[in-house]
Amino acid sequence: MITGTAVTKTFRQRGNVLGRREVPALRGVDFTIGKGGAVSFIGESGCGKTTLGRIIAGLETYDSGEIVIDGTPMSGLSHRRRQPYFRRIQLIHQDPYSALNPTRTIHQTLEAPLRLRARQAGRPRSWGDVRAEELLALVGLDPGYVLPRYPHQLSGGMRQRVVIARALTMDPEMLVADEAVSMIDVSLRLGVLALLKDLRERLGVSVLFITHDIATARYIGDGGELYVIYRGQVVERGATETIINEPVHPYTQSLLSATPVLHGLERPGPERVVPTEALDEGKADAGCLFARRCPFSTSRCEAETPVLGHDGGTGQLHACFHPRRRSVVPLETA
Amino acid sequence: METAPGVRIRDLTVVYNTPMGELPAVSGVDLTLTPGTITGVVGESGSGKSTLALSLLNAVQPPGRISGGSVEIDGLGDVVRLRGEELRQARGRKVGYVFQAAQNSLNPLKTIGKQLLDLGRSHDVADPRALVRDAKDLLARMGLDGARVLDSHQHELSGGMRQRVGIMLALVLNAKVVVLDEPTTALDMITQATILRIIREVHEERALTTLVITHDVGAVAEVADALAVMYGGRIVEHGPIADVLGAPAHPYTQGLIRAIPRLSGDISQARALPGRPPTLGTLPAAGCVFRERCALRMEICETVEPAPVTCGGRTVACHAAGHSLAPVKRKEYV
Amino acid sequence: MTVTVLPEVAGTSRATLRRNFWRGVWRVLRRKPSRMAGVGIVALFALMGAFGPLLYPANLPRDDNALYAPPSLAHPFGTDFEGTDVLALVVTGARYVLLTGLATAFITVALGTAIGLFAGFRRGRWDTALMRLTDLNLAIPGLPLLLVLSTVWKFTSPLEMGLVLGLLGWGGVARAVRSQTLSLRERGFIEAARGLGLPTRHIVGRELLPSMAPYIAMNMLIAVTGAVYAQVGLFFLGVLPFEANNWGVMLNLAVFSGGALTTPAALPYLLAPLLAILLLTLGIVLIVDAMDEIFNPRLREE
Structure with a gap:
């Protein structure tokens, strides 16, 4: 469970000699994402939805307000102390082409976080290899085919599945999917969305879906909540079906x-x-x-x-x- | 006002030179653009849609080349046979082209006005003043302040404004055939709707023949009169848009439409197409190019490539769809 | 249009990966004859540097009867002012030149990469401080400093020479690596690694560095040629003592003592070291062309 209260963020752009330009990205946003929930942020580019997603995934700082994860407020904690909390919230990048290191095989990509997990849990190293195969099978890929390959040898849809598998190495409580299918071929998009839906049902992972396309949110967020964001503010919020049918x-x-x-x-x-x-x-x-x-x-x-x-x-x-x-x-x- | 020209593509084949020999990106495509209509071409990555669009300008770049067929444009003749100066004059004056990501195809160092004058000079426009006037009229028609836009650099304009500048540059020399390659990618929903409306309006006012190339069925559904669906370098289905969308005959078209999350209808019926789109290297040499992903696959599909069959204004290339095509329910066409 | 040909892959162990890598390198080099030529040239010089001095006696024989002899079978590049074979001089002189070049390249790239990486990855205050240091390094006038240094330091060892040239030359690499790091760290896979909580050691060593490998390798090779020019130039100018057999010393003697620019007799004596330098540079440049393909798995396997 993660909640945010009055979260603000302003980007200071380097301006000319006379001073800096301030661009407010978030103007006081409240949100609640429960365990196993499905929440969608909808808005146009530059509305702040991506910034908010990155703040929730711990990849961006916020200026004021409070974020509470499982009852622990984040603002009092040091970067190091926050990490265990934010590690359980994993971001799925928009671009599966840049989200995987082109110089490393899928096996190497999955090995590093799994080794970290194994060390933390006191498991033997070989556990990582078994787990990598489990995770790839879980996201609908053939481990034997995928593991020894480099990212460029996989299609966009397969890469996005690998990215999801990598996020799952951390046993996350929440996946933040930022326009996760916009760069995938149209006929394959629904497959990735269905996977996210399926993970939610099977593993109880909550999904935060960030998109500009309400129809996609309708697919992934049924039974969930939808936030419409305009220029850094939530302008409408409610059950996905209600917002779409009775805005x-x-x-x-x-x-x-x-x-x-x-x-x-x-x-x-x-x-x-x-x-x-x-x-x-x-x-x-x-x-x-x-x-x-x-x-x-x-x-x-x-x-x-x-x-x-x-x-x-x-x-x-x-x-x-x-x-x-x-x-x-x-x-x-x- | 002069009438819009027709475009007839006959048996067009474009091959790319690869380490595995010459492979066809477009093979044996027949497509007729009825004068004064907007035709949408929809396809996924590797379907050959962009190559097809470039063929209209005879602008396929090495390692690709047009290896056969013709592209007849009224008042211009066979574009494939044009060379040198003739071809250069035809581009811009007869055929306008709005490039993929037109948002990024402007020169960042020059104002829009300068680029307009460069365009005029390279086409020996006698009266630059008239050219600027036409440009301002066009921009004003698209809801922009022409004088201000011409004085601006690329970075001072938003994505939607740049797209309009791209359309203006394609039309300002009075081209009557216009090709738009992915005109709405990377634009927001509302901006996309605006651009599509503008394309439709300008098309009608100037009596154009327009070709819109896109991966997004939604983007053409709003503007096109006819829809051509491409897969693996072939046009697998072509017909009036409401017919193709309302009663798709080719299994690929059916799958593609089912794979689009929509705001209406039962969202749980939406499904991804199994498999992945073919690349040049994985395209089967014989038989139907779609059979790997097809639910209606028959024995004949392995060996014989289905020939396009035209019936009642619709063309379909599928062994399985041949019989069921005749009684198409006419849909209300808005 | 992308055409992907999947290679035969078996296993994921490190040994397999390494074997595949070297096979890929071989494939890339074979792709163009020019690359093989470059490899051949560089290998030739490497052998010359390693074993050249063993082919000749410690003191090269002189022949007082054949001063500035024209090229002949016995002396393919003629002889010098003392009647010593020019080819022998070039071959025995290669070691000093190459060792200096390697030492310089190593120090330039190691320092430049470390500083550039750290500045680009940490950003903020570290970046500012390190970049001012880099500016300082770039602003040092190398030649005058070397002239001054040579009055107190004789540079008898090629490694000393390399150390000085390296310490003077890392600024450019640092700047370039920093800008690469700044752009790479915004890439999705670096951010993902941070999001996964992977240690900085891993992010820098396993994610960032390999992505910059072609760039670093290229800089390293080009630094070798730069160092060769720099030291040969110094010896040619005569600011360094003539103790060692050296291509620069040869050039100096050919021009200033032999009058190679005015009389044809000493011309082979001048041209031989020049040819050696040219050939070495050519060999390196021909190899540089392959770096991108070697370190990019997609280009390597296509």
């Missing part, structure tokens, strides 16, 4: 409306929301961050800042002054 925040509705409609199989939802374009976004930080692009914004949206809540009696949490359900999702043609 109330105009930003969520815009994202859902933008998902391509497969004509012939589907027809577009009748109330598709098209946001105005943000060509110079981010000047004014007062009020609702989405107000400038929102087709339904009012003067209140420009002046006051909405907070996440159940206003209007919705099932999900949202940060909008004018929540309204709209039918934006494509409908299946009979």
Whole structure:
């Protein structure tokens, strides 16, 4: 179980002589990911979802707020003390081509972390070899074929499975999958997603799925929770099915409306929301961050800042002054 | 306004020289682009879709070469026979090309305006002022401030803006045939929707014949009139998009559509295709290229390559699909 | 278009991997005749350095009747001002030159790689401090310093020479390795290793270094040629004593005492060491071309 409260992060870019530019990546995010849960972070690139995922995996620091893992707050701990906690949260990289060292065979890649595990647990070295084969079989690969090979000899889908197997060497409680299938061939993507789903069911590993594609989140996160993130803030949060079928925040509705409609199989939802374009976004930080692009914004949206809540009696949490359900999702043609 | 030109690709074969000899990346492809329509070509890595697109410009780079067939474009003749200056003039003036990752294909050291003038000079444009005016009109049509964009460097523009600049550069010399290679990869959902809308609108206003190459069925489903599905260097299915998506006849198309997570319908029905896409080296020399992954595989598939059969506007190359093709249920076409 | 041909693989043991590696190296070298030529040339010089002095008596015989003799069967490159065979001089002089070159290359690459790696991997204060040190090293005017040093130090041992040249020359490698490290450490597999909690020793030694191997090997080879030029230049200028048999000394004597630039008699005496230097450099450059393919498994096995 991992929870975060009011987590913020600001990137300071090296600017010109006159000073640095500050880019807020996260503006106070709360989250809870329970044991064996499935949580998805949805948003566009630059919204902070990847940063948040990296913070959760312990690969990035945060400026303020608190992260609590299994009851232990992280902010008081030294880097060394945090490591055992974060080791149980493993990140699956977006790019299976750079996530594996091209100069090492799969056997060598898996051997190093397994040897570490064996030493920690006082197991003999040979345990590592057995475990490597177990893990590869678990992710649906043939160990005899894969072990002696170099990454370039495997397809994208196989590489991503190896990356998952490597993460599993740490017996993680949670996998953070950041756009884990976006670089894999379309026909193979679902195989990797199904594997993550399967691991969740079989091993009780919780999965944090980070993506810009809500349809993918629908596949992996059924029964789970979905967070819609816009410019470093959670704007809508709730059960995946609720958010997809009954979204109330105009930003969520815009994202859902933008998902391509497969004509012939589907027809577009009748109330598709098209946001105005943000060509110079981010000047004014007062009020609702989405107000400038929102087709339904009012003067209140420009002046006051909405907070996440159940206003209007919705099932999900949202940060909008004018929540309204709209039918934006494509409908299946009979 | 002049009418859009038609494009007829006949028996096109493109081979690549490899250590294992010359291997076909595209073999015996027939494809007709009806004047004034948008045709989508969908395929996975190694399907030969990008090679096919380059053939339209006769721009296949060594170690590849067009070894047979023709690409007839109205008003231009057979592109495969064009050489030197004729070919150079045809690129840009007759056939516009928006490169894969157009977001990164601009020169980072020059302003967009300078690059536009370079383009004009290399095509002996008599009136640079008119060229700039046309460019500004096009950019304005796509929702950008033309003057500002022309004064900008690549890094000052967002991904969606760069993509529009790419489209502008492809159209500014008044090309009537436009090829877009992966126009929406690496763009966010909302930006992707905007770009697709722009492609559709500009296509109609300027009476173009457009070819969109992509790995993402969703990206073409929104804009295309016709869809061609490529696998292993062949077009395995081709027809009106709603028909192909609504009632796919080739087992690969069926599998591909089933492998896309969608927002509508029963998500638990989604499945990955077994196996992996072929590479040049693993492509079988005889028989059907898809048989390794095919559920309907028959004895004849091992030895005889299925010939494309056209029936009621649809073309399918499959031994198993030949009979079931005739009664296609017409779907509502939006 | 990528075409992957899977090689026969059996077993995953270290010995198998090593055997596969050397087989791969052989395959890469055979791929182009120029590489084999380079290997041949370098091997020839290595043999010359190792066994050359054994072929001749400790004091090379002089022939007072054949001063500056033209090339002949007995003396393929003629003789020098004392009537000593020029070929013998080149062969016996190779050891000093090559040892210096190797020592310099080793020190340059070891220091440069260590400092560059550490700075790039640690970043922050360490990086700043080490890079200022590197700037300092790059700013040292090497030649004048050597001129001054040579007044107090005679450089009789090639290793001393190599040590000085190495200590003067690591700056460039350090900078290059640092920038490589900075870009590599952002790669997914390095981050994954950190996420797995693998020790820094492993990350640097097993993940980072092998990825930079072609780069380091190339720098090492090029450092050898640089060192050869540098020391030959020093001897040629005459700032170092003429104690050792040395190609630079030969050049110096040919030009300043023999007048090789004005009279043709001493020309072979000048050309022989020049040819040796040229050939050695050529051999090394021809091999450098193969480094990328040797250390990249994909290119190695294709």
